[in-house]
Amino acid sequence: TEMKTQPPNGGFVEKDSRRSRDAGLRAGDIIVGVDGWKIEDDDQFDAVLWFKPEAKTYQFTAWRGQLFTVELSQNHGMTVKTHPLKGWIE
Numbered sequence: 001t002e003m004k005t006q007p008p009n010g011g012f013v014e015k016d017s018r019r020s021r022d023a024g025l026r027a028g029d030i031i032v033g034v035d036g037w038k039i040e041d042d043d044q045f046d047a048v049l050w051f052k053p054e055a056k057t058y059q060f061t062a063w064r065g066q067l068f069t070v071e072l073s074q075n076h077g078m079t080v081k082t083h084p085l086k087g088w089i090e
Contacts, residue, residue: 002067003032003066003067006030006063007030007032008084009040009041009082009083009084010030010031010032010039010040010041010063010083011041011044011045011080011081011082012030012031012080012081012082012083012085013025013026013027013028013029013030013031013079014078014079014080014081015027015078016077016078017076017078018077019072019073019076020076020077020078023060023070023071023072023076024068024070025060025062025072025076025078026064028064029062029063030062030064030083031060031061032061032062032063032067033060033061034048034058034059034060034061035051035055035058035059036059037051042080042081043082045080049074055074056073056074057071057072057073057074058071058073058076059071060072
């Protein structure tokens with residue numbers, strides 16, 4: 001509910017989309033929660049979206065200097081990777 005420093009893990013927005021930008025999420029943001037579920041990597045991000053396949057929108061909690069929450073459709077168009085990245089980066 002409160003975070004004063006950058007989270008040690010989560011799912012970072014590698015590539016944003018017009019929909020995500022319109023909602024307030026951009027490349028570089030770190031997603032730490034979806035619909036109240038804590039997100040620590042991209043696999044957990046995907047899993048939470050599968051919990052409610054009938055949902056038209058999701059509530060994303062993200063970090064960009066501070067926590068913020070946005071509502072975004074399931075067809076968000078973003079690419080999310082695990083934060084921090086490990087291994088080779090192209």
